Amino acid sequence: MTATHSSRSVLGAHASRIERAGSTLAFDDSRHLQAHRWLVDEAWLLDAQDYTAWLETLTDDIHYLMPVRVTTALGAGFDTSPGMAHFDENKYSLSRRVARFLTEHAWTEDPPSRLRHHLSNVRTFATTDAEHLVVESATLLFRNRGDVHPGSLVSAGREDLLRNTADGWKLARRTILVDESVMRMQNLAIFL
Amino acid sequence: MTRDITEGAPDAMTDLAGTFTDVRRGMIPAHIYNDRELFEREKKEIFGRSWIFVAHESEVATPGDYVVRRVLRDSFIITRDEQGDIRAHFNMCLHRGMQVCRAEIGNASHFRCPYHGWSYRNDGRLVGLPFHQDAYGGEAGFQRKGQRLLPAPSLDSYNGMIFISLDPDAPPLAEYLGDFAFYLDYYTKQSPSGIDLRGPQRWRIKANWKIGAENFAGDMYHTPQTHTSVVEIGLFREPKAEKRKDGATYWAGNGGGTTYKLPPGDFDERTRYVGYPQEMVERMKKTLTEAQQRVIGEDGFMISAATVFPNLSFVHNWPRVADSDDVLPFISVRQWQPISENETEVLSWFAVDAEAPEEFKALSYKAYLMCFGSTGMFEQDDVENWVSLTNTAAGAMARRLRLNSRMGILADGTEVTPALSAEQFHGPGTAHTGYSEYNQRELLTRWADHLDRPATPAEPLEVGTLASGGQAQV
Ligand code: FES
Ligand SMILES: [Fe+2]
Numbered sequence: 001m002t003a004t005h006s007s008r009s010v011l012g013a014h015a016s017r018i019e020r021a022g023s024t025l026a027f028d029d030s031r032h033l034q035a036h037r038w039l040v041d042e043a044w045l046l047d048a049q050d051y052t053a054w055l056e057t058l059t060d061d062i063h064y065l066m067p068v069r070v071t072t073a074l075g076a077g078f079d080t081s082p083g084m085a086h087f088d089e090n091k092y093s094l095s096r097r098v099a100r101f102l103t104e105h106a107w108t109e110d111p112p113s114r115l116r117h118h119l120s121n122v123r124t125f126a127t128t129d130a131e132h133l134v135v136e137s138a139t140l141l142f143r144n145r146g147d148v149h150p151g152s153l154v155s156a157g158r159e160d161l162l163r164n165t166a167d168g169w170k171l172a173r174r175t176i177l178v179d180e181s182v183m184r185m186q187n188l189a190i191f192l
Numbered sequence: 193m194t195r196d197i198t199e200g201a202p203d204a205m206t207d208l209a210g211t212f213t214d215v216r217r218g219m220i221p222a223h224i225y226n227d228r229e230l231f232e233r234e235k236k237e238i239f240g241r242s243w244i245f246v247a248h249e250s251e252v253a254t255p256g257d258y259v260v261r262r263v264l265r266d267s268f269i270i271t272r273d274e275q276g277d278i279r280a281h282f283n284m285c286l287h288r289g290m291q292v293c294r295a296e297i298g299n300a301s302h303f304r305c306p307y308h309g310w311s312y313r314n315d316g317r318l319v320g321l322p323f324h325q326d327a328y329g330g331e332a333g334f335q336r337k338g339q340r341l342l343p344a345p346s347l348d349s350y351n352g353m354i355f356i357s358l359d360p361d362a363p364p365l366a367e368y369l370g371d372f373a374f375y376l377d378y379y380t381k382q383s384p385s386g387i388d389l390r391g392p393q394r395w396r397i398k399a400n401w402k403i404g405a406e407n408f409a410g411d412m413y414h415t416p417q418t419h420t421s422v423v424e425i426g427l428f429r430e431p432k433a434e435k436r437k438d439g440a441t442y443w444a445g446n447g448g449g450t451t452y453k454l455p456p457g458d459f460d461e462r463t464r465y466v467g468y469p470q471e472m473v474e475r476m477k478k479t480l481t482e483a484q485q486r487v488i489g490e491d492g493f494m495i496s497a498a499t500v501f502p503n504l505s506f507v508h509n510w511p512r513v514a515d516s517d518d519v520l521p522f523i524s525v526r527q528w529q530p531i532s533e534n535e536t537e538v539l540s541w542f543a544v545d546a547e548a549p550e551e552f553k554a555l556s557y558k559a560y561l562m563c564f565g566s567t568g569m570f571e572q573d574d575v576e577n578w579v580s581l582t583n584t585a586a587g588a589m590a591r592r593l594r595l596n597s598r599m600g601i602l603a604d605g606t607e608v609t610p611a612l613s614a615e616q617f618h619g620p621g622t623a624h625t626g627y628s629e630y631n632q633r634e635l636l637t638r639w640a641d642h643l644d645r646p647a648t649p650a651e652p653l654e655v656g657t658l659a660s661g662g663q664a665q666v
Contacts, residue, residue, distance in 0.1 A: 084542065086566045107418065
């Protein structure tokens with residue numbers, strides 16, 4: 001289960017440890033509908049690169065983790081690089097990344113990329129706490145820069161912990177399991 | 193594979209002698225950053241005989257640990273065998289050539305080939321050959337005894353950094369590194385235990401491999417421009433334009449790098465200034481030589497980026513990782529692994545002193561993630577430039593353009609800023625303060641020298657035949 005990645009990560013000590021309980025919620029369960037809507041709205045923010053608004057949707061104790069995947073023999077018992085990740089972020093480091101995009105000198109996104117986060121396979125789980133939901137989803141990001149270069153793709157599965165706050169649902173923990181060991185994107189100046 | 197307009201012209205005949213002459217005088221034919229013909233030569237003349245970094249001993253810490261690493265297209269299994277010795281074997285089965293180990297990392301006492309089941313111990317020895325008697329008539333037909341996966345033609349290490357060379361007659365690694373080893377120690381020997389290397393993050397960029405190598409070797413000039421944004425957000429306090437040019441670049445042996453000038457102080461104060469706790473400073477004083485300490489303590493220069501020819505780079509920086517005035521140093525080791533003339537796989541590791549306090553290790557890792565690697569905020573802007581440069585170098589106009597890489601010297605060769613004296617800079621090699629492209633020229637001159645001096649073709653290696661006496665090379 002991906003929640004264990006967060007607990008094993010180098011910088012995830014502050015993260016909530018709430019985990020899923022039971023099997024998936026029905027697709028007409030209002031909690032599933034709320035979680036799904038949250039993800040679709042988030043995908044829109046990420047496509048639009050409205051990162052200021054996106055930061056507002058994260059709790060202060062957010063743990064945003066994207067391990068480095070490695071190819072291991074069947075039965076090796078691990079498939080992520082020990083002690084290494086692409087992202088292992090808290091609110092402060094995410095806020096620095098966002099602040100950088102807001103300067104006029106983040107050249108990697110000037111001109112900006114065209115982004116499309118495709119979202120599917122949404123499964124919602126209740127947790128032991130009524131104010132938290134665990135949501136799994138698949139994401140496929142298409143990113144294209146300039147005119148002559150072909151676009152690049154990142155495919156990943158995600159496990160999110162959503163928390164119901166006075167301001168609505170917020171993301172408290174995300175684990176991104178990317179489907180490549182060698183990324184085919186020039187940098188990860190994007191969020192998944 | 194389809195070609196698109198970002199790839200170099202396939203058939204343009206390069207005037208090699210003219211190209212090398214231009215490169216040696218610091219006028220760089222722009223197409224060398226996207227030229228298929230030159231890349232074919234680079235494969236043979238540079239990557240076919242240079243020492244190429246493959247792993248650090250800490251990545252294979254216990255017997256049976258292995259990682260699989262490449263030198264261009266050649267896959268090698270780097271293992272620690274049951275005796276504790278480090279081995280590197282070509283990852284190709286001696287029978288029909290199947291890739292023996294298809295994982296990237298793990299622990300195994302044996303590798304069994306999936307095709308017909310030959311098996312090899314982690315020291316490379318062939319120990320299992322199904323139906324040896326029935327199929328080959330035993331030893332008379334195929335000499336199993338003494339057979340092992342092809343060892344890397346040359347294997348050597350320095351401070352636990354394992355290098356291999358495809359040249360069986362490669363000079364010892366220490367000789368190859370030369371005086372650069374003095375600087376390599378700053379990155380890899382902060383205590384008697386050396387470093388722990390973690391990672392790598394790997395990703396591919398549509399950029400020529402030489403650009404990153406040159407940038408890390410000596411490009412202090414790009415910092416104020418390319419990395420404006422990270423200064424603006426308060427991540428980094430150093431790379432202001434007026435600060436960077438006070439640093440020194442140095443070239444020594446087969447590598448060179450950049451430094452920052454630190455505020456006044458002694459070794460302890462200056463090392464603490466970049467964020468090392470006193471207990472780490474004490475250990476450094478035990479492992480670094482007097483001259484190595486004087487470069488920091490007396491001369492006031494702290495190492496930053498560096499490159500060893502051809503494609504191994506280092507970086508040491510000290511950003512803020514939290515909302516406070518404290519900075520935290522980190523070290524990254526990275527390799528620019530060429531895929532083609534216009535594509536590079538970056539392997540970026542995080543390195544930290546094995547004896548550092550756990551809290552330091554965690555924060556240093558955070559500093560690394562924020563600055564370098566696949567998500568690093570410095571790296572993001574660097575790569576954007578390199579991709580764009582490579583793309584622009586593909587066409588006919590780039591064949592005409594000679595890029596001026598003569599920063600730091602006048603037309604007659606006089607230095608804009610004279611080299612630092614032995615009293616101003618206690619490290620070996622030649623050092624200059626101010627913006628310059630000495631190191632980029634050093635690197636590309638080595639590049640030209642290699643391409644200009646064809647390597648002797650390697651002998652074929654036969655296995656299992658009586659004529660070969662088992663195996664030509666053990
Ligand atoms: S190819 Fe490996 S056993 Fe036949
Ligand atoms: Fe840079």
